Amino acid sequence: xxxxxxxxxxxxxxxxxxxxxxxxxxxxxxxxxxxxxxxxxxxxxxxxxxxxxxxxxxxxxxxxxxxxxxxxxxxxxxxxxxxxxxxxxxxxxxxxxxxxxxxxxxxxxxxxxxxxxxxxxxxxxxxxxxxxxxxxxxxxxxxxxxxxxxxxxxxxxxxxxxxxxxxxxxxxxxxxxxxxxxxxxxxxxxxxxxxxxxxxxxxxxxxxxxxxxxxxxxxxxxxxxxxxxxxxxxxxxxxxxxxxxxxxxxxxxxxxxxxxxxxxxxxxxxxxxxxxxxxxxxxxxxxxxxxxxxxxxxxxxxxxxxxxxxxxxxxxxxxxxxxxxxxxxxxxxxxxxxxxxxxxxxxxxxxxxxxxxxxxxxxxxxxxxxxxxxxxxx
Numbered sequence: 001x002x003x004x005x006x007x008x009x010x011x012x013x014x015x016x017x018x019x020x021x022x023x024x025x026x027x028x029x030x031x032x033x034x035x036x037x038x039x040x041x042x043x044x045x046x047x048x049x050x051x052x053x054x055x056x057x058x059x060x061x062x063x064x065x066x067x068x069x070x071x072x073x074x075x076x077x078x079x080x081x082x083x084x085x086x087x088x089x090x091x092x093x094x095x096x097x098x099x100x101x102x103x104x105x106x107x108x109x110x111x112x113x114x115x116x117x118x119x120x121x122x123x124x125x126x127x128x129x130x131x132x133x134x135x136x137x138x139x140x141x142x143x144x145x146x147x148x149x150x151x152x153x154x155x156x157x158x159x160x161x162x163x164x165x166x167x168x169x170x171x172x173x174x175x176x177x178x179x180x181x182x183x184x185x186x187x188x189x190x191x192x193x194x195x196x197x198x199x200x201x202x203x204x205x206x207x208x209x210x211x212x213x214x215x216x217x218x219x220x221x222x223x224x225x226x227x228x229x230x231x232x233x234x235x236x237x238x239x240x241x242x243x244x245x246x247x248x249x250x251x252x253x254x255x256x257x258x259x260x261x262x263x264x265x266x267x268x269x270x271x272x273x274x275x276x277x278x279x280x281x282x283x284x285x286x287x288x289x290x291x292x293x294x295x296x297x298x299x300x301x302x303x304x305x306x307x308x309x310x311x312x313x314x315x316x317x318x319x320x321x322x323x324x325x326x327x328x329x330x331x332x333x334x335x336x337x338x339x340x341x342x343x344x345x346x347x348x349x350x351x352x353x354x355x356x357x358x359x360x361x362x363x364x365x366x367x368x369x370x371x372x373x374x375x376x377x378x
Contacts, residue, residue: 001137012073023085033087034064039094047093047113050179050368071097112148116291117178118360119158122318124165132317161320177367193277206244210282214290215250226309229257236264240343284345294360297353304330328356
């Protein structure tokens with residue numbers, strides 16, 4: 001690590017801890033204060049949205065504050081620390097830098113919902129000693145994924161994987177489920193979303209295949225050399241007529257890539273609505289290594305993994321489990337196999353995903369309600 005960067009982190013960390021301590025002494029703890037950290041989007045959606053709704057329903061006097069984290073060591077963190085200093089609950093569903101830099105009050109509950117179901121590709125401390133993984137020297141200064149008091153996952157089968165990733169005791173990890181799964185069991189929301197999407201986008205008689213690749217790191221952390229969007233651009237012109245690809249890019253996808261995809265006649269690049277919402281109108285789902293595949297499995301429609309770089313990805317980042325053990329999706333290893341799978345899709349296909357549902361999910365109903373009752377009653 002660069003010596004100047006190291007010194008900066010040490011000084012910043014000390015100053016932030018001092019500020020937090022002073023704020024905590026001045027401000028009295030508020031038993032009804034909840035802080036929800038939003039990172040991937042400035043909008044309240046996904047896991048935080050379902051938990052927020054339940055907090056408001058179960059706790060009439062709740063005071064909910066939102067912080068929009070950039071996870072950068074700058075002056076903005078002091079404002080976030082001020083919010084945390086007298087809070088009783090901090091709710092996360094992703095990486096959140098401030099809580100790793102602090103020594104939080106003993107009475108602060110730090111709730112990690114995580115944004116992914118199942119346990120597929122490795123992350124956190126599980127990627128130490130890999131090309132993708134964090135630097136050991138950096139971890140000494142910034143112990144990532146530390147200070148969580150409650151972690152909620154989708155199944156007891158994956159508790160030990162999350163304990164490893166977060167470097168924490170399995171006893172603090174609870175298999176109550178993923179809050180946003182409530183979305184799939186709520187028929188009212190289901191119908192409203194389909195109607196909303198239909199008003200924004202023309203959903204004609206095409207066979208709509210949702211395409212959502214996982215995030216791929218760049219630079220020294222790069223997992224593989226394959227470019228998923230380039231593959232889609234190449235095969236799109238060869239797909240059977242009547243099939244359209246609905247491409248949901250990862251938030252970090254470059255503008256150049258998005259514009260090239262938009263130029264393909266049978267590719268619809270979408271920025272509005274979440275990936276879970278698009279699942280409702282899709283006839284099938286294609287990804288590479290995205291854990292979104294587990295939620296799509298709940299809809300019992302065709303799904304597939306395009307993974308010609310499986311060996312390279314395995315060596316540079318790694319997986320917790322063999323994909324064939326945890327997913328019923330088709331495994332596609334070549335562009336020709338991908339083209340054949342895409343072209344074979346039809347309207348109204350049923351796909352048996354019972355095995356993967358049973359393995360990856362312990363609870364499928366009232367998950368958000370159960371989680372809020374759990375962490376507020378301990």
